[in-house]
Amino acid sequence: MDTQALKDSWHLVSRSGDQVPLYFYSVLFLMNPDVRDMFPVSMARQRDKLVGALGKVISNVDRIEEVVPVLQQLGRDHRKFAVNSTHYPAVGQALLATLEHFLGDRWTPALAHDWTQAYNLVAQVMIDAANDSSKVSPPWWEAEILSHEMRTLGIAVIRARLNYQYPFRPGQSASISYAMRPRVWRFYSFANAPRQDNTIDLHVRMVDGGVLSSALVMGARRGEMLRVGAAVGERLTLTADVQGDLLMIAGGTGLAPLKGLVEQIAYEGPTRRVDLVVGARHSRDLYDYEALAKMAAEHPWLNVVPVVSHDPFYRGTRGYAVDVALQGWRGQHVYVCGSEEMAQATVGRLLDAGVPTEQIHFDEFTSDKGRES
Template identity: 80%
Template sequence: MDTQALKDSWHLVARSGDQVPLYFYSALFLANPETRDLFPVSMARQRDRLVSALGHVVSNVDRVDELVPFLQQLGRDHRKFAVVAEHYPAVGRALLATLEHFLADRWTPALAQDWAQAYGLVAQVMADAADDAAKTSPPWWEGEIISHETRALGIAVIRARLNYQYPYRPGQSASLSYSMRPRIWRFYSFANAPRQDNTVDFHVRMVDGGVLSAALVMGARRGDVLRVGAPVGDKLTISADTPGDLLLVAGGTGLAPLRALVEQVMYEGPSRRVDLVVGARNSRELYDLEALSKMAAEHPWLNVVPAVSHDPFYRGTRGNAVDVALQAWRGQQVFVCGSEEMVQGTVGRLLDAGVPPEQVHFDEFTSDRGRES
């Protein structure tokens, strides 16, 4: 299999932009209309995801150690869409038809064979991972909402009790679905460490065009049921082997997974000091400050610093979260979560300031788990 030919051909196809996923899904649904029910009513975001996922796969096609875990996670996670092994050939045929259409005379028998072989391997890894996961866990859990608090304009903190034991680590995320927006799944981070009562917290902010976030903030009520996919991600997790103290830098509802890390340290015993910088544009967006301040008052190892960047009347620490964090950095492991823009800017500033790359932790795939992405 000529991996460079795969990369070069995909690069050519990707130049056609939105026309690529549009053609792919048209081919898939026309030839296999039963697959349409696997996708949300609106396909706008789904089209973006297809291009992103294919780009990631092709870019790493020659790095098997990195690609296989990604594909296995996709296979496990796609169980919640009721994807089964029989769907993979249909997707493969639509993919090859799409490549042939956009490559035109560059689509040779040798290239077609390489793509067919590559897709076959991808499908096999995903299907095997899904089969293995089915032996030990359901495609999703159900969680009854037992608390829904509107903490600020467009921000809600939701607590749900799951129907079965749910194994996850602080710093991880899960995709959520809600009956008001069927077949739409979005990732959110857990805002707490695992509890004995099997409850989980999510911090949800409404975003422009975010149909699920709007439904969760404005429409969800006690007694409603969420579907919760399997936990994913390990970039924001810590273990006993994680060295030293922690410096946590949160932007908006990116606070959620970092708050879960604080709880983990609290439950495991204060073996390390934790500095948590919570960034917001104005004081009204410091939606969890009361609870965080109480935790800091009860635990001397925890230092919480709210930082407000766009409110000239705020009497506390003013400035961007990364500026405040750099003042507090003294060799700690740094964990960053927020919007994509915030994470990229913060990580860049940290590295420019001399923080070693191996001490900067952030989630590259969905950098802001508290938003629809």
Template identity: 40%
Template sequence: MRFRIRRAGGAPETPQPEEQTPAAPAGYTVEPETVEAPLSDHETALIRASVAVVEPLAADMTVYFYAILFARYPEVRSMFPPGLDAQRDRLLRALLRIVDLVDDPEKLVRFCGHLGRDHRKFGTLPAHFPAVGECLLASLARYAGPAWTQEIAAAWTKAYGAVADVMISAAEEDATVRPALWPATIVHLAHRGPGIAEVTVQPHMPYAYAAGQYASIVTPWHPRQWRYYSPANAPREDGTLTFHVRAVPGGTVSQALVHRAAVGDVVQLGAPMGDMVLDAAVHGDLLCVAGGTGLAPIRALVEEVARRGGRHQVSLFLGARTGAELYGVDDMLRMAQRHHWLTVRAAVSDEYIPGIRGSLPEVLTEYGPWYQHDVFLSGPAAMVTSARETLALGGTSADRIHYDPFDTPVLATP
């Protein structure tokens, strides 16, 4: 399976590096020229049956996988963070996701293409894939026990080969149009309440992204530990990006960015990703819903509407449990004063204060219906899930509700 770069709505072409953007928005997409099911129905059934056998032992299996990988190929150890708990979980979820998609070749190719492009920031090379495949099959064989057969091994070998081909092809195509990493200097820091900081960085090279996308960030204090944040601004002429970071208890990256980082420090950015962009909207009216620092991509989308001349009517709802946690409302109210097409409402769920009271889903029901709007949701997973369900009950079609995946975005597909 090979990939080509295609300009949305046009003929295949090879874009110049400065035109390339990730995953969707500025008009380029990475697609397979042909998508064929990598496995027969029988091979798919064999793989799923073997996963059912090892799944109760999956945690132990991932520990064993990394142990034999580093024992057999010690040169790859430096590519991974010192603590592997999160890494083991990601491996397991990626593996289960691939198995889930193995009979849906288009989604499988899309998912593995994202993985391949994202793995460039780790320094992954084509030569690493055979080592990983060897250790993966050895781990599956050990924990499947007597259920492991030559036929199952052959099916897994074929499946892994197809996945590796897609990831390698996607990474190679990506490498022709953009770097794997962008060094970026912190040029401004502002603390916005307890445990929240606005961190502005200046990439050392042009960083093409679209409002609403997210980026992975690694700090110099915790090498190889990546976390995802959304820029809170539409692209600027000076190229700077501002991230809203909340210090999460036990979060190494967020704690470092909020409490340790200083102007002049250099972080690294991975390629921008995500499809929650303005070009996904088909209606003139937009509903934007943000909880906590989930305001960041929503604010960027509002800026992008302004950049395009205010061609959308935007209803923005901000939510929090208490007034003290209601983040960024003054900034958005000032934007509403400048732009007649923007309406801002703030709601608090657990405190009696002047203004709107209730959870965001409750408030959306009160002010709806919203079935003639494109909807952009961002914030805690529980809030996004509840708001999505509320909007669907109100008649908003699923394809008009846009939000980013939760947790580790590259391990999820719409």
């Protein structure tokens, strides 16, 4: 397999931008009209990203061992869309037709053979993972909403109870769906550690144009049901190599997974100090401060510092969360979560300040917990 030819050809195709996914889905739906319902209009941004990710992964098949865990997770997670092994050939055919269309004379029998082999390898990894997962877990769990609190304009905290035992670790997230927006799934982090009563907490911010976030914040009610996909993500979890005190920096609803970590430490018995710096633009955006203050009062090892950046009337600490956090950095591991912009800016400042890369933990895939992108 000529892996360099795969890379070069995908680079050429990707130059056509938005025309690539448009052509891909036109071919896919024309050849396989039964799969159209799997890709509703509300998923337009997600499905466009899927095509780009698919081409990038396949064209880098020589590094397949690096992305196997990601592919396996995708295979398991796609079960919630009722994807099965019979759908993969259809996607492969549409991909090859798209490549042929945009490459023109550059599309040769040898290149077609290599792309076919590479796609089949990637698809098989995903199919095997999905088949293995189906033996031990459902494609999704049902969760009944127990409470829905509007904490501030556009932010709600939802507690729900899952119908079966649900395995997850603090710092992880899961795709969530709601009956008012069928077939729309978005990732949200758990704001708690696993509990005996099988409940989870979600912090949901209403996003402009966010079809699911607006429904959850403004429409969800007690007694209604959510669907919850399998837990994903390891970058924000507490692993065995993370020892000693911790510094956490939260922005907006990025607080959710960090609060889950704090709850985990409380359950396990505190052996470390935790400084949690919670950043917001305005004081009204400190939507969970009352609960955090209560936790800090109950746990002497927890120090919560609210920081507001754009409210001239705020009487507490003002500035940017990362600047305040760096004043208290003493060599601890640092956990960061917020919007993509916040996470990138914060990580950049940490690196500039001399914090070692291996001590900075943030989730590149779902940095803004509860985003609609």
